Amino acid sequence: MRLVTFDPFRTLGIPGVLYIKPEMIFSRRREIEEADWVLFPEYWQVNALVYGLKKRIFPSVSSYHLGHDKVEMTRALWAVFPEYVPHTLILPGGAESVEKILDEMTLPLVVKEVRSSQGRGVRLVETERELLAYAETNKILYVQERLPIDRDLRVVFVGEEVLTAYWRIGGEGNFYNNVARGARVSFEDIPEEVLRVVTTIARHFEINHAGFDVAFVDGRPYILEFNVLFGNQALRERKVPLEEKILEYLRKYTPTFPVTPNFPIKKVS
Known part of the structure; x- marks a missing residue:
């Protein structure tokens, strides 16, 4: 090969x-x-x-296309799995959107840049003034309810299966749960429901290499986002054979996309 x-x-x-x-x-x-x-x-x-x-x-085409942009990712999830998406608003930038946000949601809120990872471009907005500043400096507003959590789950999905999962536990008073920002990792007591939901979503969208960030509230998983190119620090410490799993997948799998049309393709001479 x-x-x-x-x-x-x-x-x-x-x-x-x-x-x-x-x-x-x-x-x-x-x-x-x-x-x-x-x-x-x-x-x-x-x-x-x-x-x-x-x-x-x-990774697959859909892994790239959906994982590259939080707006497209969220819209795809809304179409098929809306019950696993936190209350989220996607609006045009500008002060006029602030009123709509405050009509539907309660401060504090989580705001995100459309394309970011490792916690970059994500922040907690606690006042109307902060929300207005965010609205005036971003062309697209991505606003999400703040869930009552002090940790989240990173679920690593490779090929056709969950490879590993772990809690990312932020320090006391720390809004961010990213390992890159100093979060503590725990592999204990991983909810089976989270693994089931991530597997269902990944297989549906034909995502074959992604780190899913998942909140778990009152027994329900909420997909916060997924990153195609995720950090490997926790996997290395756990000795997870990531490259072996990728090679095993490549050897046995033929992608269904792109689809070859049923008419001959002639090269332009």
Whole structure:
């Protein structure tokens, strides 16, 4: 099996992988075309690889397209799994949206930038003045209820299964539960309902490599977001064989997307 990667650090444990620098995608086209799989492209490469070169990529197309943008992610979840989404508003930026937010929701609120990870671009808004400042400096407003939690779950889904899950417990008075921001990790007492829901959602959307951030309130999981390229620190400490699981998946799986049309494709001469 011929494998090309654009991210050597995420494929260190996979043997025989050819690394190509992302900016050389077009000059190394022949090697890419000959590959059975292209691994961990950057987001800007996805459309060229999938729609242009008709390559199989890992993570999947839907993992990239939904995981790249919290608005698109949330709308997809609203369409199929609305019961697992916290109360969320997506509105145009500007002061006029503040009144609508305050009519529907109660301070404090969680506001997020559309594209961010590891807690960056996420903050707690406690006053109307802070909310107005956020509304005036963002073109798209992503506003979410603050859930009554002091921890959340990171569920790592790779291939077709949950690989591991752990609590991320923030320090006392700390709004953030991200490991990158000093949260404590615990692998104990993971609710089975969370694993079931994440598995159902990931399989439905054909997401095959993501770290799901999940709140668990009164027995119900709430999907806060998922990140295609998640941190591996806790996995390394736990000796989770991530690369082995990826390789096992690549060997047995043929993606259903992109779909080959039932008419012949002629190259333009």
